[in-house]
Amino acid sequence: MAVFCSHSEEETYAFAKAYAKGLAPYDTLLLEGEMGAGKTVFAKGLIAGMGIADEVTSPTYAYVNEYGGRIFHFDCYRIESVAQALSLGFLDYFERGGVCIVEWGENIKGLLPANCKRVKISGRGNVREIEY
Ligand SMILES: Nc1ncnc2c1ncn2[C@@H]1O[C@H](COP(=O)(O)OP(=O)(O)OP(=O)(O)O)[C@@H](O)[C@H]1O
């Protein structure tokens, strides 16, 4: 894995926007890192980089936000079981031929497709190491 060092929210957003160019239909990207690491900031850059102009908000309450029928942004922080995820129709999203962006994927381990891409964000203050 390579590492990019970001010094601001804007730099993380810009890096993610460029990273998005390497994503293809059916890709699932796991965004890893602690609470406040910058996963949603990264997701916002990705979604902009994929040509979506809509405002992006954290899907914490909706679990999944959909953009243009081809980008699915998951926040699984509050998912408590595989059964709950199944009942929310999570499996269908992975088969829709879009790009899935997943925060807190460890909570839906058994449901994730094989060969997910991974980005791991860590750091403190305004500095973040982005492993990709
Ligand atoms: N270099 C940086 N890159 C990204 N975010 C940064 C950076 N420096 C500071 N921040 C701040 O860190 C916070 C990241 O919040 P964000 O919602 O993206 O985290 P998250 O990983 O999605 O958390 P959660 O697990 O709660 O969903 C923002 O307040 C952002 O301004």
Ligand SMILES: [Mg+2]
């Ligand atoms: Mg988030």
